[in-house]
Amino acid sequence: MSDRSDHNGAGMKLANGSRVAVVGGGPAGSFFTIFALDLAERTGLELEVDILDPKDFHQAGPAHCNHCGGIVSESLVQILAAEGISIPTTTVHRGIDSYVLHTDAGSVRLETPLQEMRIAAMHRGAGPKGAAVPSGHLGFDGFLQGLAVGKGARLVCDAVAGVEFREGRPELIGRNERYGPYDLVVGAVGLNPHSLKVFENALGRYRRPTAAKAAICEFRLGADSVHRCLGNSMHTFLLNLPHLTCAAVIPKGDYATLVVLGSRVDKTLLQSLLRSPALKALLPDGFVAEEKPACQCLPQLNVQAATHPYADRFVMIGDCGVSKLYK
Numbered sequence: 001m002s003d004r005s006d007h008n009g010a011g012m013k014l015a016n017g018s019r020v021a022v023v024g025g026g027p028a029g030s031f032f033t034i035f036a037l038d039l040a041e042r043t044g045l046e047l048e049v050d051i052l053d054p055k056d057f058h059q060a061g062p063a064h065c066n067h068c069g070g071i072v073s074e075s076l077v078q079i080l081a082a083e084g085i086s087i088p089t090t091t092v093h094r095g096i097d098s099y100v101l102h103t104d105a106g107s108v109r110l111e112t113p114l115q116e117m118r119i120a121a122m123h124r125g126a127g128p129k130g131a132a133v134p135s136g137h138l139g140f141d142g143f144l145q146g147l148a149v150g151k152g153a154r155l156v157c158d159a160v161a162g163v164e165f166r167e168g169r170p171e172l173i174g175r176n177e178r179y180g181p182y183d184l185v186v187g188a189v190g191l192n193p194h195s196l197k198v199f200e201n202a203l204g205r206y207r208r209p210t211a212a213k214a215a216i217c218e219f220r221l222g223a224d225s226v227h228r229c230l231g232n233s234m235h236t237f238l239l240n241l242p243h244l245t246c247a248a249v250i251p252k253g254d255y256a257t258l259v260v261l262g263s264r265v266d267k268t269l270l271q272s273l274l275r276s277p278a279l280k281a282l283l284p285d286g287f288v289a290e291e292k293p294a295c296q297c298l299p300q301l302n303v304q305a306a307t308h309p310y311a312d313r314f315v316m317i318g319d320c321g322v323s324k325l326y327k
């Protein structure tokens with residue numbers, strides 16, 4: 001029953017009626033689905049695509065969010081527009097026109113050449129914990145997932161906990177039921193350690209990417225304070241603080257998102273950063289370092305790509321397969 005031997009590559013070409021599973025409905029899984037179904041339609045190929053993900057991007061809070069700074073670069077916004085994908089104005093919480101670099105020696109503003117505010121600041125999920133989300137408003141991941149479903153994919157709310165093989169084709173063991181068998185399984189599980197283990201076991205030679213711990217805090221300052229203090233800039237910090245690599249503060253509607261990267265990201269580092277003269281000068285009067293964020297998380301950041309991110313009938317994409325440059 002659990003036999004992963006195939007037919008030496010024969011019969012592995014996708015054909016009409018082939019079944020594809022996309023495990024993980026974050027940006028990588030949704031983009032794969034959108035473009036795969038587009039290409040299939042253009043070539044007259046009928047594919048059945050299932051996207052499996054336990055998160056509900058209509059709900060606010062960290063359990064239903066793929067934790068991130070939420071900056072989408074001008075180049076990506078333009079590439080998406082060229083593909084006919086326009087990010088809705090209700091998803092973009094701020095158009096960014098400049099980066100301000102703060103150091104212990106002073107600050108410098110780097111304007112975008114055309115000041116068209118095409119760098120988008122967004123929430124990945126519906127919003128921070130406790131946020132009132134107007135009906136129909138989606139974060140970036142929910143918007144993309146909606147497009148993928150609109151192309152014909154079936155969304156399955158389940159987490160994959162194992163893979164077994166039936167006559168050489170993978171079946172996915174979910175929490176609720178068993179899915180497949182599939183002709184192709186696309187792993188798009190981000191950096192979730194349990195999920196990476198599932199794919200290391202299934203693919204054989206695949207080894208997960210190297211990851212570092214980061215922190216994200218959402219402070220609810222109110223739209224006026226956010227506008228007055230941060231304007232339309234993403235503020236980045238290179239400060240001489242122990243264990244700090246860099247930090248950023250990003251304006252988004254009522255919230256300022258603090259992102260921290262470092263060799264040891266913990267409460268001590270967050271407190272010393274929030275007490276630093278550079279941060280104090282930026283944040284509103286009366287903001288105290290002990291202020292409790294409305295929402296916070298300690299996500300993993302991909303710093304080195306995986307090895308062997310493919311095998312017969314499997315491909316690993318997005319954070320679980322490759323690493324990318326950050327702004």
Ligand SMILES: Cc1cc2nc3c(=O)[nH]c(=O)nc-3n(C[C@H](O)[C@H](O)[C@H](O)COP(=O)(O)OP(=O)(O)OC[C@H]3O[C@@H](n4cnc5c(N)ncnc54)[C@H](O)[C@@H]3O)c2cc1C
Pocket residue numbers: 023024025026027028029052053054055066067068069070071072073158159160161188189190191192195214215216259260299300301302317318319320
């Ligand atoms: C602190 C921080 C700040 C960042 N800031 C930015 C930024 O400003 N701009 C930018 O472009 N990038 C940023 N990134 C990187 C960005 O978050 C990732 O590159 C991006 O989320 C990767 O997308 P993905 O679809 O590969 O994975 P993810 O977004 O992690 O999505 C993975 C999906 O898989 C699902 N999943 C996991 N396991 C299973 C399973 N077993 N079964 C089913 N589903 C599963 C999860 O629920 C999730 O929805 C940041 C990252 C960090 C850590």
